[in-house]
Amino acid sequence: xxxxxxxxxxxxxxxxxxxxxxxxxxxxxxxxxxxxxxxxxxxxxxxxxxxxxxxxxxxxxxxxxxxxxxxxxxxxxxxxxxxxxxxxxxxxxxxxxxxxxxxxxxxxxxxxxxxxxxxxxxxxxxxxxxxxxxxxxxxxxxxxxxxxxxxxxxxxxxxxxxxxxxxxxxxxxxxxxxxxxxxxxxxxxxxxxxxxxxxxxxxxxxxxxxxxxxxxxxxxxxxxxxxxxxxxxxxxxxxxxxxxxxxxxxxxxxxxxxxxxxxxxxxxxxxxxxxxxxxxxxxxxxxxxxxxxxxxxxxxxxxxxxxxxxxxxxxxxxxxxxxxxxxxxxxxxxxxxxxxxxxxxxxxxxxxxxxxxxxxxxxxxxxxxxxxxxxxxxxxxxxxxxxxxxxxxxxxxxxxxxxxxxxxxxxxxxxxxxxxxxxxxxxxxxxxxxxxxxxxxxxxxxxxxxxxxxxxxxxxxxxxxxxxx
Numbered sequence: 509x510x511x512x513x514x515x516x517x518x519x520x521x522x523x524x525x526x527x528x529x530x531x532x533x534x535x536x537x538x539x540x541x542x543x544x545x546x547x548x549x550x551x552x553x554x555x556x557x558x559x560x561x562x563x564x565x566x567x568x569x570x571x572x573x574x575x576x577x578x579x580x581x582x583x584x585x586x587x588x589x590x591x592x593x594x595x596x597x598x599x600x601x602x603x604x605x606x607x608x609x610x611x612x613x614x615x616x617x618x619x620x621x622x623x624x625x626x627x628x629x630x631x632x633x634x635x636x637x638x639x640x641x642x643x644x645x646x647x648x649x650x651x652x653x654x655x656x657x658x659x660x661x662x663x664x665x666x667x668x669x670x671x672x673x674x675x676x677x678x679x680x681x682x683x684x685x686x687x688x689x690x691x692x693x694x695x696x697x698x699x700x701x702x703x704x705x706x707x708x709x710x711x712x713x714x715x716x717x718x719x720x721x722x723x724x725x726x727x728x729x730x731x732x733x734x735x736x737x738x739x740x741x742x743x744x745x746x747x748x749x750x751x752x753x754x755x756x757x758x759x760x761x762x763x764x765x766x767x768x769x770x771x772x773x774x775x776x777x778x779x780x781x782x783x784x785x786x787x788x789x790x791x792x793x794x795x796x797x798x799x800x801x802x803x804x805x806x807x808x809x810x811x812x813x814x815x816x817x818x819x820x821x822x823x824x825x826x827x828x829x830x831x832x833x834x835x836x837x838x839x840x841x842x843x844x845x846x847x848x849x850x851x852x853x854x855x856x857x858x859x860x861x862x863x864x865x866x867x868x869x870x871x872x873x874x875x876x877x878x879x880x881x882x883x884x885x886x887x888x889x890x891x892x893x894x895x896x897x898x899x900x901x902x903x904x905x906x907x908x909x910x911x912x913x914x915x916x917x918x919x920x921x922x923x924x925x926x927x928x929x930x931x932x933x934x935x936x937x938x939x940x941x942x943x944x945x946x947x948x949x950x951x952x953x954x955x956x957x958x959x960x961x962x963x964x965x966x967x968x969x970x971x972x973x974x975x976x977x
Contacts, residue, residue, distance in 0.1 A: 529648035531706050533657055536641035539604050539699040541664045542692055543634045546611070547576075548672025549679070549688045555820070556685040561620045571624045574739040579631035581925045582732030586724035587632075588639035588918025589776045593719055596640045596647070596914055597709040601700060603636025608696030615686035638921055643913035646905055647710040652846065652974070655902050659842025662898025666834025666890070673809070674824030681821065712911040723776035726765035731922055733758025738929045741937075777915055781908075787916075789969035790904045791923045793854070796966065797861075797896055798927020799934065800959035804865065804889060806935045807952055811868075814944050816876040826878060830886035830893075837894025842902070849973030850903040857895025858964030862957045864888035869953035874946055896963065900924075906972040 550573065558569055591599040610630035617623035642661060649657045679687050737755040740746040769775035782788050812823040841853040867885040904920035905913070934955065939948045 527708075529645070529653075529657070531702070532648040532708070533645055533660070535699055535703045535707060536600070536644050537661055537664050538695060539600070539607075539637050539703075540641055540661065541668055542695045542699065543607065543638065544665045544668030545672045545675070546630075546634075546689070546692055548668055549676030549691070553676060553680045553685040553688040556680050557623075560685060564620045568620060570739075570743075572620075572627055574736075575624045576627045576631040577739055577925070577929055578732050578735045579628045580635050581735040581922060581929065582728040583632050583635035584639065584922040584925065585727050585731065585915060585918045586776065587635045588643075588915035589720065589724065590636070591640040591643060591914035592712045592912060595709050595711045596643045597703070597707045599914075600637050600640035600644060600707070601703050603633045603638075603640060604696055604699050604703065606630075606633030607637060608633075608693060608700070611689045611692035611696070615689035639914040639918035642901070642905065642917045644707060644710065646908070646913045646917075647910070648708070654905070655846040655850070655972075656839070656842040658902035658905055659838045659845065659898040660835075662901045663835045663838035663894065665897065666831050666838065666893055671828070671831075674821065674828055677821035677824045720772065720774055720776040723765060723768055723772070726761050726768060727776060730758050730762035730765055731926065733761060734926060735929050738926075738933045741933055777919060778912060781912065781916060781919075784907060786907060786970050786972060787904060789966050790900055791920055793858075793963045793966040793970075794900045794904070794920055794923045795927040795930075796959045797858070797900065797963040798924040799931035800861065800865070800956045800963065801893065801897065802928040802931030803935050803952060803956050803959075804868075806932060807868075807939065807949060807956075810935070810939050810944070811872070811949055812882075815872075815874055815946060815949070818876075826882070827886065829883065830890035833887060833890025834894040834897070837891050838898040841895045841899055845899055845902060845972070847974070849971065850899045850906070851967060851970045851972070853895045854899050854903065854967035854970060855964045857892050857899070858960050858967060860888055861892025861896060862960035862964070864892055865953045865956035865960060869950050869957065892960070903970050903972050 554569070554572075557572060561569065587599065587603070607630055610626050610633055613626040614623055614630060617626055642658070645657050645661055646654060676688055679691065733754050737751050737758065740751055740754075766779070769777060769779050782791075808827045809820075809823050812818040812826055813820060818826060841857070845853055864885045867888065871885070872881040901917065901920060905917050908916040935952060938952045938955075
């Protein structure tokens, strides 16, 4: 894969080349950190939500999480297309404004129905700002510096995983669950104010800007249907037949989308992207690693609270060292990727992550022994995630045409989201029972190890090594 020639950038990017790209990076990253923290904090708030809405069933309460997941997955790729066509700064600011406004409504919601509706709107805002934020960063940095910038951008998710659960636990305990949403307001305001004044607009250079509305509807129905079917797989209110109909409808919508994208003149996603071996390999690896990451993250809390009987705040603190390793590791691996390409770090990191799962499958027992049985696996998992997760985003973006920065990265993020939904579903299936035993985690971590190894194998097909001129 070759790097993108600077001559493909629009005139606005050329004029901005003399400016420092770091203000753009920090503005975009604040918004991403905001979205990521919101997601991880809400798991800590779920018990408080249950107490606040005692007359609503657990199945109904799960829609506080599921509605967000389904809407986010469904809108992500169409949102990337809108950003490319109508301006990445414009869509980024719109998404941030929607996310912040919906967060305020979530915190003030007097009923579960309004909370679920506001969470759905919140997901739409997140889906608008995430691909736009990364495409703004890609446009701001020259090709030789993008690997480091994208690795840092991806590491924000690791930082959120580090501070989100413990921060959420303390905020919810001290101030109540609405503050899990109100905390978004000041950070969102900073991102909006700075973004409006400092960000440079960029968009596709295509002469004819065309929004593929049919493609958006078909892809949203496909991805959203898959997410809905997976999240409701263990629901007591949905039958297997109903779930099968939803998944079949999603498959038909996806087939129709592929047929449409092959024939229409201006498709939402240019299928030519997938003829590139690296882009295809990265997205398959993102799916497998997204599953493994979600499985490990949720299993952490289940094991610590239900096998070792830690309190939720203590469990949040206990898992923090691992995610804290992600940011420094991402910085180092990003620098190596800029010189050597992403493949070495991706392959090595995948096998480090597999080792962490193997340790957790074999070493921890039923008696708490944090420093000798848990802490080493946390360090390995943090290093593995820091080497892999940000670099998957970087490798997916490395060869994208300027016209498709947002939609190309949105595809990768949507694949990761589907992987996360699958990972959560598998975790609930294996260790989500009322009576939980240690043996259940052995099977779960075995699956995690297999997925991590599969990620490493898939990443052997990645080639983003810079071409020497």
